[in-house]
Every structure is written in C-alpha cells, then in structure tokens.
Amino acid sequence: MSATPATSAGFAVRRTTGTARIALVVGVLVVAALAALPLAGNAEAMRLVVEFICVLTIAQMWNFLAGYGGIVSIGQQAFIGLGGYALVAFVNHLGVNPFLAVPLAGIVAALLAIPTSYVVFRLKGAYFAIGTWAVAESYRLILANVQLFGGGSGESLTALVAIPLAVREIVTYEMAVVLGVAAVGGVYWLVRSRLGLALTAIRDSERAAASAGVDVRRTTLTIYAIAALGAGLAGALYFLEQLRITPDAAFGMSWIPLMFFAVVIGGLGTIEGPIVGTLLYFVLRQEFSDSGAWYLVGLGVLSILVMLLAPEGLWGLVARRWNLHLFPVRRRLDVAGETGTANGELHA
Amino acid sequence: MGWIDTIIQGILLGGLFALFALGLAVIYGVMKLINIAHGDFIVLGAYVALGISGATGRSPFVVLPIVVVIFMLFGYVLQRTILNYTLGRDILIPLVVTYGISVVIQNLLLQVTSADSRSLKVGGIETASIALPGGLAIGWLPLLTLATALAATIFLEWLFNHTRLGIAFRAASDDRETANLMGVNDLRLYAYATAIALGVVALASLFMGIKFEFTPDLGSSFLLYAFEAVVIGGLGSFWGTFLGGIVLGVAQAIGFAINPGWGILLGHLVFLAVLVLRPNGLVPRSAAA
Numbered sequence: 001m002s003a004t005p006a007t008s009a010g011f012a013v014r015r016t017t018g019t020a021r022i023a024l025v026v027g028v029l030v031v032a033a034l035a036a037l038p039l040a041g042n043a044e045a046m047r048l049v050v051e052f053i054c055v056l057t058i059a060q061m062w063n064f065l066a067g068y069g070g071i072v073s074i075g076q077q078a079f080i081g082l083g084g085y086a087l088v089a090f091v092n093h094l095g096v097n098p099f100l101a102v103p104l105a106g107i108v109a110a111l112l113a114i115p116t117s118y119v120v121f122r123l124k125g126a127y128f129a130i131g132t133w134a135v136a137e138s139y140r141l142i143l144a145n146v147q148l149f150g151g152g153s154g155e156s157l158t159a160l161v162a163i164p165l166a167v168r169e170i171v172t173y174e175m176a177v178v179l180g181v182a183a184v185g186g187v188y189w190l191v192r193s194r195l196g197l198a199l200t201a202i203r204d205s206e207r208a209a210a211s212a213g214v215d216v217r218r219t220t221l222t223i224y225a226i227a228a229l230g231a232g233l234a235g236a237l238y239f240l241e242q243l244r245i246t247p248d249a250a251f252g253m254s255w256i257p258l259m260f261f262a263v264v265i266g267g268l269g270t271i272e273g274p275i276v277g278t279l280l281y282f283v284l285r286q287e288f289s290d291s292g293a294w295y296l297v298g299l300g301v302l303s304i305l306v307m308l309l310a311p312e313g314l315w316g317l318v319a320r321r322w323n324l325h326l327f328p329v330r331r332r333l334d335v336a337g338e339t340g341t342a343n344g345e346l347h348a
Numbered sequence: 349m350g351w352i353d354t355i356i357q358g359i360l361l362g363g364l365f366a367l368f369a370l371g372l373a374v375i376y377g378v379m380k381l382i383n384i385a386h387g388d389f390i391v392l393g394a395y396v397a398l399g400i401s402g403a404t405g406r407s408p409f410v411v412l413p414i415v416v417v418i419f420m421l422f423g424y425v426l427q428r429t430i431l432n433y434t435l436g437r438d439i440l441i442p443l444v445v446t447y448g449i450s451v452v453i454q455n456l457l458l459q460v461t462s463a464d465s466r467s468l469k470v471g472g473i474e475t476a477s478i479a480l481p482g483g484l485a486i487g488w489l490p491l492l493t494l495a496t497a498l499a500a501t502i503f504l505e506w507l508f509n510h511t512r513l514g515i516a517f518r519a520a521s522d523d524r525e526t527a528n529l530m531g532v533n534d535l536r537l538y539a540y541a542t543a544i545a546l547g548v549v550a551l552a553s554l555f556m557g558i559k560f561e562f563t564p565d566l567g568s569s570f571l572l573y574a575f576e577a578v579v580i581g582g583l584g585s586f587w588g589t590f591l592g593g594i595v596l597g598v599a600q601a602i603g604f605a606i607n608p609g610w611g612i613l614l615g616h617l618v619f620l621a622v623l624v625l626r627p628n629g630l631v632p633r634s635a636a637a
Contacts, residue, residue: 122627125439126382141613293455300451
C-alpha cells in the first residue's frame with residue numbers, strides 16, 4: 001500500500017484506493033473466519049473449502065500467465081499432476097512426512113517447468129497453447145506406464161493411515177488456507193512488482209519490452225516456473241485430500257474447463273476475476289450437478305458469450321460500472337486539485 | 349517382416365491423421381485461427397453420418413456427399429456468425445470461443461446419444477484386405493483412407509495455388525489489410541475457407557467412424573493428432589501436413605508394436621522431438637513455392 005509522496009511539481013503517483021483498504025480489512029476477516037472453520041467441526045464444509053482453494057489457486061496461476069503475461073497455456077494440468085505424483089513419491093516411496101511433502105512437491109513441479117519450457121517455448125501464441133496440452137498428455141501417458149505408481153490405475157496414499165484422521169483433516173485444511181492467501185496475495189504482489197511490470201510489458205509488445213531492457217526469456221521462464229509452483233502445490237494438496245491419484249485424475253482434461261471458465265467468466269487480468277469465477281463455478285456446480293452434461297453445455301455457451309460480448313468478464317463489468325478496484329494494480333497520477341482522473345491513469 | 353508390416357500399418361494410419369490435419373491446416377493457414385473444436389467436429393461428423401445412414405438405411409459411403417454438404421454449410425455459417433468475431437490481435441478470444449464450442453459439442457453429443465460407443469458399418473470393407481507376398485496384408489479401408497488423404501492434399505494444393513479463390517486465400521493470409529484494399533472481402537473469404545475445411549473434416553469423420561468405435565469424448569485426442577501432424581509437417585504446404593500425418597502414424601504404430609501403452613505416447617514424443625530439433629517442421633514455410 002505505497003503511495004509516493006507528492007513532489008514539488010504537485011502530483012503524486014497512487015496505487016491504492018479507499019475501497020482497496022476496506023477490501024483488505026474484509027479480506028483479513030474472511031481469511032480469519034476460514035482459518036477458524038475447523039472449530040465448527042464440519043468435515044464436509046472443510047473438504048469443500050480445500051477443493052475451492054485448490055481450484056482458486058490454479059485459476060489464479062492460469063490468470064497470472066494468461067491475463068498478465070499473455071501466455072495462454074492449455075497444459076497447466078501437467079504441473080497439477082506432477083505435484084500430485086511428486087507428493088505420492090515423497091510420501092509413499094521415500095517416507096517423507098506428508099505435510100512437508102506438499103511444499104516439496106510444489107518445488108518439484110516448478111523445477112520440471114524448466115525443461116518443459118525448453119520444449120514448449122519453441123511455439124508461439126495459439127500453437128504454444130496446444131503444445132502445452134500435448135506435453136501434459138505426454139506426462140499423463142508416461143506416468144500411466146510407470147508401474148511403481150500403479151500404472152494406469154494409480155495409487156493410494158497408504159502412508160497416511162499412520163496419521164490420525166482429525167490431525168490430517170485439520171492440517172490439510174489449514175495448509176489450504178495458507179495456500180489460498182499465498183496464491184492471491186502472491187499474484188497481487190508479483191503483478192505490482194518489477195517482474196509484473198516487465199510481464200505486462202511483454203504481454204503488450206514483446207519487441208517493445210525487449211528494447212526497453214526487459215529480459216524476455218528470463219521473465220517468461222520465471223513466471224512459467226512460478227505458475228507451475230502454484231499449480232503443483234494445489235495439485236499436491238488436492239490429492240492429499242483425495243488420498244488417491246490416477247494419471248487421468250492428475251493430468252486429465254477435466255482441469256482445463258475449470259481454468260478457462262473460472263478465469264474467463266470471472267474476468268481475465270484482474271485478481272478479483274478468478275475469485276468471482278471460482279465462486280460462480282462452485283455455486284453452479286452445487287446447483288446444477290444433477291442436470292448432467294447440460295450444465296457443461298451451459299458453461300460452454302456462457303464462456304463463448306462472455307468472450308464475444310464482454311471479454312473483460314463479469315468482474316470487468318462490475319469494475320467498469322462502479323470503478324471498483326479491490327486489488328488495484330494500476331498506478332494513478334494525482335495532480336494537485338484533480339484526483340483520480342481517468343486520463344491520469346497509467347496501466348500497470 | 350514384422351517391422352515392415354508395422355511401418356506399412358503406420359503409413360496407412362498416417363493417412364487418417366493427414367485427413368484429420370488438413371482441415372486444421374486450411375483454417376490456420378488462411379486466418380491464423382487454431383480451432384480447438386476441430387476434433388469434436390470430426391466426432392460430430394461421424395454421428396451425423398450415423399444418423400443419416402440410420403434414417404435412410406443407406407451405407408455411410410452413400411450418404412457421405414450429404415454429410416459433406418451439411419458440414420460445408422455449417423462451416424460457412426459458423427464462421428460468419430461466430431468465428432469472424434474472434435479474429436484479431438488477442439489469441440485468447442478464438443481459443444476460448446472454440447474451446448467453448450468443443451465443450452458444447454462434446455456434452456450435447458453425450459446428452460443426446462449417451463456415452464455408448466458407436467461405429468459406422470460399411471458391409472465388410474472394414475475387414476477386407478489385399479494379401480501381399482511375405483505374409484503382409486493391406487486392409488482395403490486403410491488404403492482407401494490413405495488414397496482419400498492423398499486426393500484431398502492434391503485438391504487443396506491445386507485450389508490454393510491455381511485458382512482465384514486460392515490466390516485470394518493466400519493474399520488474405522499474407523496481409524489481410526492489403527488484400528482488403530485489392531477488393532478481397534476477407535470475412536466472406538474466411539467463411540469459404542472454413543466451409544472447405546469442414547468439407548474435408550466430413551471425409552475424416554467417415555473414415556474415423558468406420559475405423560474406430562467412437563464416443564463423444566474422443567475429439568480432444570483427434571485435435572492433438574491433427575495439430576501434431578500440422579506442426580511436424582511445417583506450414584510450408586499441404587504436402588507438409590500430409591507428411592506430418594504419415595510421420596505421426598508411423599511413430600504411433602512403432603510405439604504400439606513395442607508396447608500397447610506406448611503407441612500414443614511415442615507419437616507425442618516424436619512431435620516434441622521435432623519441436624526441439626526442427627522447430628519449423630519438416631517442410632518449413634520459407635521453403636515453399
């Protein structure tokens with residue numbers, strides 16, 4: 001929440017807004033309430049929140065890549081699955097404490113992003129998107145052939161039997177809350193950082209960014225690895241909760257609509273959008289889960305309509321209508337006397 | 349002899365992949381749009397052929413022209429009503445919109461026809477084969493598929509290189525604005541391109557539906573095969589795409605021969621290897637006439 005002090009020229013560059021301060025207070029209260037949920041002892045609600053946070057984290061990471069970096073991947077499930085499988089490897093086969101294994105699994109996913117990037121970054125734009133998908137499919141098929149992990153039928157986290165159920169539930173849950181805060185806060189912080197500025201510059205024009213001194217290759221690789229870290233952590237936590245992993249569940253295509261719909265319908269390129277989109281996704285799923293495939297038909301139609309008619313998504317509409325920015329990432333120029341004029345805004 | 353047989357079967361399988369890939373290459377070549385619903389169109393075509401064939405009691409081969417015409421009209425309308433509005437600088441819009449179309453088609457098929465697997469029956473040709481010396485056998489159907497892919501490639505090469513429409517396609521592909529200045533109506537042109545692409549897709553649907561037991565969810569893997577064939581081949585010409593399909597088919601056949609779990613994986617790995625070693629594909633654009 002930094003506002004550069006006014007200079008002698010009589011203007012100041014501002015990044016925060018009054019609403020953002022209120023949003024911060026509300027956010028802290030929401031997180032505190034979530035953290036206290038285990039006191040209510042409702043295991044079902046806790047499971048739902050863990051799943052929600054895993055999806056939210058994946059959505060935020062996808063949005064970080066696509067919305068801020070212009071790097072559209074259809075293959076982030078590669079890192080969700082690698083995180084999940086790394087967890088199983090650490091816990092079942094190396095005897096690592098399962099809760100310690102979650103961050104380790106995230107790191108493994110981030111490290112594997114480096115050789116993966118070497119291949120997929122040879123493709124640009126839409127080609128890159130489908131290339132990442134082919135890579136995710138390759139990881140799925142490779143792991144389906146590894147008998148150590150049970151091949152195509154997968155493996156259960158049998159080592160978790162040693163941990164009492166209540167401990168497992170509560171620790172998994174609190175780790176999820178930390179992950180959710182870290183994902184939302186981390187992306188917010190990164191987008192406002194020097195790296196975020198370089199990233200959006202690359203998104204808007206790779207050539208112009210490079211000529212302004214941005215190291216394009218290093219920046220894209222860094223954010224690709226960060227997004228893989230987030231997806232890997234979410235995957236590890238998700239499968240720690242599920243207690244069982246299969247190649248199809250880990251690398252399956254069911255992750256793709258989730259990333260696309262939550263972010264696109266919610267609002268690409270904002271921190272609020274994926275939160276709104278993920279909430280909407282869960283509400284729709286609870287409401288319409290018994291209507292079968294029609295529910296996915298509806299989501300497909302909705303995302304087509306949003307993309308064609310309001311590409312800024314639901315949150316984008318709200319933000320424009322009421323000029324509401326809960327996580328402001330722009331730099332605003334306040335000239336003495338006329339604060340917050342629209343033409344004084346610099347896009348971050 | 350086992351290896352020769354594997355390679356022959358791979359080339360024949362590659363004919364089907366080439367047929368999958370040509371439609372994708374047409375749309376990408378003309379308007380730089382990657383249609384994520386491409387594989388689902390292939391599956392949809394098979395269901396349409398099944399439906400018409402069932403309703404009229406005729407062989408899928410007989411109803412093929414009807415399916416082709418329906419698909420060409422569908423492509424034209426789809427381009428004019430939706431896809432034309434997705435073109436522009438932002439790559440996310442066409443990706444999300446065609447992904448949305450893919451999800452809609454898959455789930456509509458699931459809802460309307462159920463998840464049971466279907467296949468197109470053509471009265472014996474599926475299993476008939478020509479015996480070659482040395483105990484080798486070539487199936488009539490894969491041979492016909494390969495011949496159709498070859499014919500489609502020759503047709504598209506002719507269309508793009510020797511007709512006014514093809515010249516307009518290439519002009520719009522190279523420089524949309526200048527083509528507009530020369531009196532090319534690019535939006536209508538794109539609709540023609542998609543119509544042609546979906547005509548080829550209808551051919552792919554027929555041969556896919558005869559070869560495979562199909563279900564509504566197969567489209568995604570067909571899209572990947574088509575895409576890999578296009579990238580392996582390079583963007584130089586439709587011959588590149590054809591060659592890409594063959595390479596992918598041979599890779600998968602060799603994989604399957606080693607271990608049933610490796611077939612599709614080996615196809616993906618060959619694709620990734622081409623990306624690393626020859627990122628512009630086997631027939632790069634600059635080398636094209």
